[in-house]
Amino acid sequence: MSARTRRGAANTAFYATAVPLAILFLAPLVWSGFTSVYGSRATGGEPGFGVDNYLRLVEYGAGLETYVVNSVIVAVVAVVGTLVVSVLGGYAFSRFSFPGKNLLFLGALAILMVPHPTILIPIYQMLRTFGLQNSLIGVGLVVVMFQLPFGLFMMRNAFDGLPRELEEAALIDGLSRFGALRRVLLRGVTPAMVTVGMFAFIASWNEFLTPLLFLTNGDSFTLPVALVSLRSGEFGAIDLGALQAGIVVAAVPCLLIFILLQRHYVRGFTAGAVRG
């Protein structure tokens, strides 16, 4: 067999395997999007294209927009909080030596070792004690805590990758240390911040157990919790068409961000490898 026919055979085998697999992986997503705009058999309506599934979803419970706004609040707290805390912390771990530094880093890494439910029950109890049930900000802050090990690690490595001369020059130009961080260094660590922010967004948008525990009032449900209670028929009979519309609303932001920032997503996995 010549080299070219061998390569041709390998290519054929590749596409013959990869195409059906890709169809298998994409089919559930395509089906969900399709059925969300196609009249559903579940409600016995005439089949046909339309947005009535979405219109019924808007009417559910406290209303779709309430759940979307709640999810957005949690996501904003989670993303902004994670970025602020890990940029400042990463800077500290990269550039300063202070007593307790290693202990603090160890504390952050320990978050990875602990099952989330272990922490969530006492936090639920603490929030109740202070009358903070149904606190969307509380849910967001818990996501910040879970994201902190990754955020600190990414940002410390990003700052380590910047030459020290950069801030020395900024200090000579009369900037304060914080000014140098804000005006000079942040530009250098932007790719890492995009990665950290994206992970925080996807994690908070999809978080289920934390809001399920913390939010008892239907008006403060986030999107995933609202959808699951819709499934459970809490708001009446199960409406699979509206549920499908809800799955699309919940999945599309993550899918879009994922496709747009895919390079950063993959870099997140290799973060440690780059800096060795």
Next chain:
Amino acid sequence: MPSSTAAPERSTTDRARARRRREATAGWLYALPSAVIIVILFLVPLGLAFWMSLNDWPLIGRPEFNAPDNYAAIGQNQLFLDSVGFTLKYTVVTTVIYLVIGLALALLVQNARPGVGFFRTAFLLPSAVGLASASLLFYALYNNDYGPLGDIFGFFGLPVPDFLGTPDNAFASTVVMVTWRFAGFNMIILLTGLQAIPVEVYEAARADGANWWQILRQITLPLLKPTIALILVLTITGSILAFEPFYVLTAGGPSNSTVTMVITMFREAFSLYDLGSAAAIAMVLLVALVAINALQLALFRDRDTAGRRRFFGRRAAITEEERR
């Protein structure tokens, strides 16, 4: 007369000490938000969880010290004991499937080819869907009145299964769903591991006449050991803590056949209103997971520090995603 020479020296060391102190203070200020989050949202709750596990702690009412009753009760809790076996079975099955399918996908899309990026994205895309949403999506897919799967089985003349109706079917249906959700994710981790293997190693093996299977067995797999260890830690941790797939997709049924450990913990707290018992179950889970992870780290110890750092970096990136 030392004074004339010692005085300026002392002042430089004083100045150096003052600068170090200023540095330490500044460092602490930048690290303060992290420290506050770690202490208030992690260390205090961790301590409180332990304290709660030593008390009779009703959802409403006064806690009362009752150690070690909550721990003793775990041994009598048949639902929990059954859930241990079920969770372990689920963990073994998912670990094997993720590893085999993830590796197969990674080997498939390893080489640059026209369109290979599309396939990587296609396999990875389900990982961006939230686990609760993915469970709901498959709940609809598995509904025989609504979903297309029944029609597809019928088209091929196969009997239409009740996908969530029997214990075995519910288990298999859930495994299919989580495989769809996580296979591409494991593929990406393995792919980064594969791409770290130098091309020269393969070239040398091929020059020596090694075939595809020999290369996989004797080169790829041994060099992937750290990556495989990472996937084992992630999958085992994630599967032992499984919650959403069974809470949403099967609701623990039929007849409590798919109840995981975290679901029993959840029921203890929010159906039986016994936070102390739930905290005790959480502490047992914590100790078990730390022990399992320590054991795995010891078995797969990657001797150089760079490898260990890489491990923690990736693990930090992935844990949030892999949890379920």
